[in-house]
Amino acid sequence: MKLFSFATVVLAYEQPKYKDFLQALSKKKSGWGHPVDRIAALYTLCSPLETPTNGQVTCDQSTCALVCDQGYVATGKRRTKCRFNQHKVFFWKRTLANCETCPTDLAAPPAGVSVTCGINVLNRKKCHYKCENGEKLRFSTGEALQFSAICACPRWNDRVCGWHARKLGGMITDADIAALSCSAFSAAASTTAPASTTAAPPASSTAAPPTTTAAPGISCGLLSSFENSFADGTFNCDAASDFCTAECADPALASFPADGIGCDASAGDVFQQMV
Numbered sequence: 001m002k003l004f005s006f007a008t009v010v011l012a013y014e015q016p017k018y019k020d021f022l023q024a025l026s027k028k029k030s031g032w033g034h035p036v037d038r039i040a041a042l043y044t045l046c047s048p049l050e051t052p053t054n055g056q057v058t059c060d061q062s063t064c065a066l067v068c069d070q071g072y073v074a075t076g077k078r079r080t081k082c083r084f085n086q087h088k089v090f091f092w093k094r095t096l097a098n099c100e101t102c103p104t105d106l107a108a109p110p111a112g113v114s115v116t117c118g119i120n121v122l123n124r125k126k127c128h129y130k131c132e133n134g135e136k137l138r139f140s141t142g143e144a145l146q147f148s149a150i151c152a153c154p155r156w157n158d159r160v161c162g163w164h165a166r167k168l169g170g171m172i173t174d175a176d177i178a179a180l181s182c183s184a185f186s187a188a189a190s191t192t193a194p195a196s197t198t199a200a201p202p203a204s205s206t207a208a209p210p211t212t213t214a215a216p217g218i219s220c221g222l223l224s225s226f227e228n229s230f231a232d233g234t235f236n237c238d239a240a241s242d243f244c245t246a247e248c249a250d251p252a253l254a255s256f257p258a259d260g261i262g263c264d265a266s267a268g269d270v271f272q273q274m275v
Helices: 016-028 174-178
Strands: 056-060 061-067 079-086 090-092 113-119 125-129 138-139 142-143 146-152 162-165 170-171 234-237 243-248 254-256 262-264
Touching: 016 061, 125 138, 138 146
Parallel strands: none
Antiparallel strands: 056 061, 061 079, 079 090, 113 125, 125 146, 138 142, 146 162, 162 170, 234 243, 254 262
């Protein structure tokens, strides 16, 4: 007798991520809930779930899920299954959470920092910060080109809702936003003065005029007091040029020396008159 072995294929259900569930819901697709089996019952067999404030409950097969309104966050379990026990008692495996949101929005950032806020794929409030000029954004724990803050109600924070920024190390407040700044980029200014390209002027080729030194012991009086005549002739004076010439009375005589001090027929006689 021959024995045969058969491979048995068991298809295990894998619960989709909550983000994938929301995408399927937006496209009005079914099949996201846990299938009905020997321990999971159709959701209608369990007692109706109460609709939470700021949210709604939607169901598929044995699963019901909480969908909070835009900007609101579930403060606990977001999905539950209808189960039954050996006594044919139907019950919900988990209690669905409430929908909460951050009490206030974050304060406006300082000048030079831009912020863009909206709703992310998980229906949560999200704000994106960056420098308007593209520089790095400085904050208490370091710096980065940009960062995001999300409204969250984490379990480790006792489900108290607030703004969470991973790059800033956790929950943040208005004080953290007010401390944001953009790192300034400044080129180092040169402190070395440029060398002058202007050549020194060439030395003057014009010789300085000789200094005239008056002869000691000689002085001249005013022309108005000068004797206008001398032996054998007279002086003709020009007051404008302070110069006098001599004219001999006898044409046969010549003035000597050349500036006309006296008249004589002999070149050897020199007449001087001190003025």
